[in-house]
Amino acid sequence: MSNKPTHDVCLVEENGDKAFFTNVGSAWLKDTGTISVEIRPNLSVSGRLVVSQFEIWPNFSLQPVS
Template sequence: MTSKSKPTVPSHSVYVVEGEGDRAFWTKVGSAWRHDDGDGFNLKLTALPIDGRLVIRKAKAKSDREAGQ
C-alpha cells in the first residue's frame, strides 16, 4: 500500500473577521489543509477567537502576498 505525503504548505488561510464591509478587520489566526478526498479540512489555529466569525480563504501565492494583492 502506498500513501501520498501530505503537503507541508497549507492550501488555505483562516481568519477571524470583525465588522462588516469596508469596516471589517481581518486577523489571520491559522491555516488549513484540504483532505485528500476534498470533503473537508484540517485546521491549525494559533488563536481561538471569542467574538467575530471564522473565514477560510484559499491561500495566496507568496509572490501575491509580497505584492500586496
C-alpha cells in the same frame, strides 16, 4: 496532509461597513475533500472565521499577531 497550507484562516471583526481580517491560522485541503484547520497555539478565537484559498487575496498581506 501536505506540509504546505492551502488556505488562510482569518477572524473577521466588523466595524460599521468595514471588516478587519486577522490571520489566526492555516488550513489544508485533504484528498477526501475535507479541510483541516489549525489555529495558532495559545490563541482564543470566537466570532466569525473565514477560510479562503491563498490566491483569493493576491495583494493582501497578512501580518502576524504578537
